Amino acid sequence: MRAERRPEHCAPWVMGQELGWRIPSPIDVTLSPLEQTEIDPGDDPRAAAQAAARGELWTRERSALAVDRTNWLHLYQFRTEAGWENMFLPNGAGSIEWHLGWNAEIPKGYFLLVTPLESGPEGL
Incomplete structure (x- = not known):
């Protein structure tokens, strides 16, 4: 196991956590707990997932997450230039990463302001 x-x-x-986010969901989905075991995939990632007694392996940056197969994790996808991607990804420590299928590309010399709705600048 890894951390x-x-x-x-x-x-x-x-x-x-610092700002508090409110992002309305474009879909209705019911999530259930997703047990995750962080593992070192080594040379044989499938064997590592089997050793953790989990049905799926999700490779992340420097580690991998072994999880049980669950339908809601694969329900929603969006199309990118590289093909279809899942909206929900196991993120480790019992959390799920939620990708909405868009990102902000900030030109050099510009910045992105993230502010709570209730206390944002007038007119924003």
């Missing part, structure tokens, strides 16, 4: 995927190492998670 690479900790919430406090994830910049979006930290920002969400």
